[in-house]
Amino acid sequence: MTLSDRLRRIGALHGIAPAAPIPEPAPREELSGFLPCSNMYGTFLMSERLYPLEHAHGRHALQEALACEAGALGVLARDRSMGAFDVSRALFLDTETTGLSGGTGTVAFLVGVAGFEPGGFRVRQLFMRDFDEEPALLFHLSLLLEERTGIVTYNGKSFDVPLLATRFIANRLPAPELDLPHLDLLHTARRLWRHELSELTLASLERSVLAVMRTGDVPGMMIPALYFRFLTERRSDLLEPVFSHNLLDVLSLVSVLAAGARACRGEGERVGERYGVARTLDAMSAREEAVQAYRRALALCREPALERTVRKSLARALARLGNHDESAVEWRTLADRWDDLDALEALAKRAEHRTRDLAEASACVERALARLNSPIYRAVRTHDRRRAALLSRRERLHAKLARAGA
């Protein structure tokens, strides 16, 4: 019995595709749009496209990203030191890989890299026709990286960049400096647009924010299988959609950056986005800017639930600024319109300790407790602590009132 027969019999094949004869290796043809590129490690294929700076990718022209000012970059990265990030010298990067689960067995077979240069925006796609072309591809990538001072990706901090670092090690190649200032726009997108988008893939941003139209796009999870088929069948048409997918991804990086910069300038017409910017400023302790941004968001608010959230953030930000009177105005609106418990508590505190209006404080506490006793709140145990706090405040207020009366 041959080894293969034994393997089949003992069921070692769990999770393995059925056997198929290995075809004779087909000649490595060139692909349209790609040219062979050789170096000391071998040959791979590369395509190059130069886009004019005014090229519009969706709603934004590429050059808008160049106009991104330091303040905006700091907000986009939620890190002031990234204000020094030089977009004109950054490498825009996106990879297509043989797997999504990570680990050393996953390879980037297509690497899209792009950057601004005086005459436009140049996109290169580095492609390996088979696994043995990887060292040459990686070596060329390291040369391209040398000219750049930063990296822009979408989820590259946890996926593309560590994966490439692994590939350099696994191929025993001198690793380039990958630890450059890195603007990962997935993190930016989460902060800016999560208040209105349920999904934060690059494709959903394109649809909802960037106005980029993709047709006939290939879903990311299909890409490894397409490459594996290409390896055995050598049909370039299999990969055409992958090449254009990758190209669009790289271009969209620029548009996300442009859209983010516009949002930071307060020019966007989207309330969720304005709120996202405000929250980011708040988190960066840029209090006054945050207050302005909250107000800009409020100006567009049509939806009550979001308005309540924004107003609450505004009230807190004002209080942190020391602007207690304006903060109280916001809390009062919240209390009047929604019987908001946070608002009633804040107003009670203010009345008790700041304006010394014990009757007002007492009224707020009673209103809050009444609200807590309404059927929707009564069932929720998480309010127990709040109820306890209110009750002890009531007790203290009663004592103070009694003393004041006496």
Next chain:
Amino acid sequence: MRGFPDHDVDRLLDEIRGDAAFQERLTNWKVIPAREAVTAPFPQNIDPRLIGAMKSRGIERLFSHQSEALERAARGENIVVVTPTASGKTLCYNLPVLNELLARPESRALYLFPTKALSADQLDELHGIVTSTGGDVKTFTFDGDTPADARRAIRSAGHIVVTNPDMLHSGILPHHTRWVKLFENLKFVVLDELHHYRGVFGSHLANVIRRLKRICRFYGSNPRFICCSATIANPGELASRLLEDAVTVVDKNGAPSGEKHFLLYNPPVVNRELGIRRSVIKESRDVADRFLEKGCPTIVFARSRLTVEVLTTYLKEKMSRRHKNPELIQGYRGGYLPTERRAIEGALRDGSVLGVVSTNALELGIDIGSLEVSVMCGYPGTVASAWQQAGRAGRRQGRSVAVMIASSSPLDQYMVAHPDYFFGRPPEGAVLNPDNLVILMSHVKCAAFELPFEDGENFGACQEDLDELLHFLEEHRVLRHVGNRWHWMADVYPAGDVSLRSATTDNVVIHDVVNDRVIGEIDWPTAPLIVHDEAIYLHQSRQYQIERFDYENKRANARPVEVDYYTDAESKTDIKVLDIFEERPAPGGQRAHGEVAVTTLPVLYKKIRFHTHENVGWGYIHLPEQEMQTTSFWFSYGENDHQTLGVTAEEMGLGLKALANILSQVAPLFVMGEPHDLRAVAMVQSPFTRRPTVYVYDNHPGGVGFSERIFEDCARLFRSAGELVGGCPCPDGCPSCVGPALEIGPRGKELAVRLLALGGMEDRGVLSGQGLSAASRPSASAEA
């Protein structure tokens, strides 16, 4: 304070000696005399800071085995240290490792412990020594519980990384590029509790080590291995099969020990017909309580989590009844929170807990101080384990007591009846088969994922044709051969599909449909007999009824129920011999081992009432038959032996069944296996041998080496089984030997004894076939 300042083991031993009823139940009282320490000075070239740290802990000289381990490891030898519990084993690896790390701070070491709990514990001692040396040696545990943000620091800065084989396999090796510092500078790999790596687990670990060495070669390192093992028959062989390299055995123990009394205890028979003895749990409770009542710090080992809980409750009750604090007794097992376990360990050390009831979780080297009494509720399954559990009571000075209480299972009965066997040279040899095709294949895939194989590369000492395996994977589109390398070509993470604890890659998920949660998983091969439709499935002593076993989707839907019966499934097993590896005539017949296809067809299940064991119903099981290819040992008798034995063919069949029953019970003893590792099947006329034949096969696809070991040692196996059956007081068979008479017929036991005698005849190189004439006096040959 334990609250019993004047307790005294010696007095209690005297009291027991005078207790006639107790004495009657003892089958042996062995006194192991105290040993003096054999010490040696610190070897030369040891970092003075390390010597200083030892001296600050009162260690002026090393025990001889520690010093030998240190010298050999420093010379670059792979070593396996085999010494009993409490002999200062951990210093045998901590000293060489720390000596290296103090001299060359860029060096790294990897510690592997078979379980997670253990690794957490070993760190304390290590931290203590490191602090005393004043050196900067960072030690980290890396396992499934390690927080993500700590991982980066561990990868680059940890000098000693403490983990387990599962994590190395699925979390470290597949991400080796993140561990460049570790792999480039790896000097030592420590494998503690080596005897755990046997059978399926060992076969996997051998392959994980092949992968580890391959990655180390890639990064230019060549680590040495320091292993520690409990006493087994073949530590050197086990270590060199795991490491595929020369290994020096260090087994001259220099640690002192106090006098130890080892008592073998057999509960009294309460029903001779059924071979039922008094419950091992109740006996263990009474024996343990006798010591606890006098204030002796005592550990009780039980074989299951459930028994731990029951015994803990019983012993707490006893405490309460004496108006003592029941909290002096604690349970301990996997499933308790780590913080709870740490608290109990600490309380044992400082004496605020008097007695602990534990699964074998405490058998391992967790520091619980030294107790005086160890009570084993049932034979732990291997002699090696029994010694480790006994070693939990035992101090370097003063007396200690170990009592092993037998259950009515055949192995337990054999052990208490054969103290010579028990106290003799360890009989069990650990076996493994790294080239088990299923296991090998899994790891070839993992290795290819980690680094492409190159043409002409070897995979450790793998005996199979690696090139053919790689071609096979290429045909199945898992690998791609280009240039001279084999590249991973699949969008999967292979280590995620491979469990080191199982030889199959499939599991059936058991789903509680009422509470919508998964309550467990079981191996695919055993599933049809356990989770067939209508089966009662027990989980954490709760009953579930299987509503539907979805064969295609490998899923069983269960519903919690409360019924007064359990189910027992029967299947029809057929064995087809595919290939004979070796065949030899034996005096009483013919023995062989080879590759077989085992088909199992579940037929029906019976509902059996608890306690009375009466049959209260049955049903058919409608599931397809399953085929498993594995390795088997078989023994065939003469064609006409039943005539010579003076029985009908039908009686011969029952006798063979009795034979199979006892062999499947005793065989695991010889191979350090668990009962489910082996199965035995008998046939009056096997289609292959055309003779009465008994097969004992590896119950793991592909086989992990058990049957080959049985083939080599079959005469001894048959003799041991013969002694057990011959010595059982039941008249015609009971569950403690060949099975109940109802199942094996009135002459089953007698026939089994005679068949065992035939198989147990010493092979003196005589070509046989004559068989019976030489075996007409079975009792005599059983003595031979």
